[in-house]
Amino acid sequence: MSEIIFHHYPNSPFSEKVRLIFGFKKVAWKSVIIPAIMPKPNVVALTGGYRRTPVMQIGADIYCDTALIADVLERLAPAPSLYPTECAGLARTLAQWADSTLFWTMITHLFQPAGMKSALGNMTPEQIKAFGADRAAFRGNMPRMSLPEATGSLTEYLRRLENMLADGKPYLLGAQPCIADFSVYHSVWFLRSAPAVAEVLEVAPKLKEWAGRMEAFGHHEFDRMNAEQALEIARNSRAADTSHLPFVDFHGIAPGERVAIMPNDYGIDPVEGELVISTDNELAVRRTDPLAGEVVVHFPRVGFQLKKA
Structure with a gap:
């Protein structure tokens, strides 16, 4: 697995949520400090426009929203679980x-x-x-x-x-x-x-x-990384193969169509790209950026809207 790169700033509440999950699960990570306010050119290069903090990067896969980030960390480090069965x-x-x-x-x-x-x-x-x-x-x-x-x-x-x-x-x-x-x-x-x-x-x-x-869970082990290094890793990586995932369609939109995904409440900045994931709880688009190269940007289904571009 490629290293986990976490784009955040110190006094971001949602970033603290994920930093503490790193501590709870004892997951090592790389820390990229980003601006608290716009402009955020390096973040937008990775996300395609999404500007909420934080963002998690694994190679050329970019994960938006802490609900999805928590699910990804659960897959990578199942124990201890964030979702006890009972x-x-x-x-x-x-x-x-x-x-x-x-x-x-x-x-x-x-x-x-x-x-x-x-x-x-x-x-x-x-x-x-x-x-x-x-x-x-x-x-x-x-x-x-x-x-x-x-x-x-x-x-x-x-x-x-x-x-x-x-x-x-x-x-x-x-x-x-x-x-x-x-x-x-x-x-x-x-x-x-x-x-x-x-x-x-x-x-x-x-x-x-x-x-x-x-x-007391703390933030576990992390090293500093700058934004240019993170962008270089994205450019030199390939997104994970997700062709095995079932395609769940609620919109009448087929895989590969050009779409826009955006939050449905605030920070409504659309991210456009080719639809590559549409599961019960996740959406993702493939897009290309001059700074980041070809990346796949992932979102949770709940709280986000999908439209034809």
């Missing part, structure tokens, strides 16, 4: 809620002026302003909550998560951590990075203890 469906459903509803509620609470200054304290005022403008464009026409609504909802969500730990179990769904724990954790982690607004966590003392257990 709660796999519930774990995935709770993770999807945490990655969407919980995350955006937390972001609205945190990105009040005191919270932004606290979480992004290493940035200058001009950089913080640019970050805010970038994220506003990124969210596009997504519905927005007011700060009181977000704080009130977040407080209730934290109480519900606290209740899940009330019987003394160490993790949200049992004795072992699962994908739901990692998805909830990255929002709690980001809140803890902003002490000015993190007092909302005081309603959930058991959840704070749980967060300490999650943090």
Whole structure:
């Protein structure tokens, strides 16, 4: 197997979700630090336009969205599992809620002026302003909550998560951590990075203890790599053979047709290419870029839309 290359930046919540999965599974990885805001020319060369963070690269295969990245890591390192048999469906459903509803509620609470200054304290005022403008464009026409609504909802969500730990179990769904724990954790982690607004966590003392257990997994072993090295690896690699995968068609689109794939909620930047994978839970296109060469860009089916280009 080619080495795992992870494109991320330090204070990205979704990146922390995957970094902790590396630690949980004890998977070694290469770290490529990318810009927190646009432009991201080297990332876009790999993805074809997708700009969310993080992105995982294995040779010429580019994996987008942490839900799919977690599935790929599960295939590569099955034990310990992110999806225990007894709660796999519930774990995935709770993770999807945490990655969407919980995350955006937390972001609205945190990105009040005191919270932004606290979480992004290493940035200058001009950089913080640019970050805010970038994220506003990124969210596009997504519905927005007011700060009181977000704080009130977040407080209730934290109480519900606290209740899940009330019987003394160490993790949200049992004795072992699962994908739901990692998805909830990255929002709690980001809140803890902003002490000015993190007092909302005081309603959930058991959840704070749980967060300490999650943090202890760490990030395992990684080495630094620069973006040019990652692009060179993509150019000199061939994507994995996926011809054995069943083709599942919900759109009336055949393998090899030119399509566009994009998120269905925010950061709606279409990635165009030749459709090469359409399974129950994964979509992928083959595309060519002057910097990255021929790559295959993978997406989860849930949360993304597929259209003829």
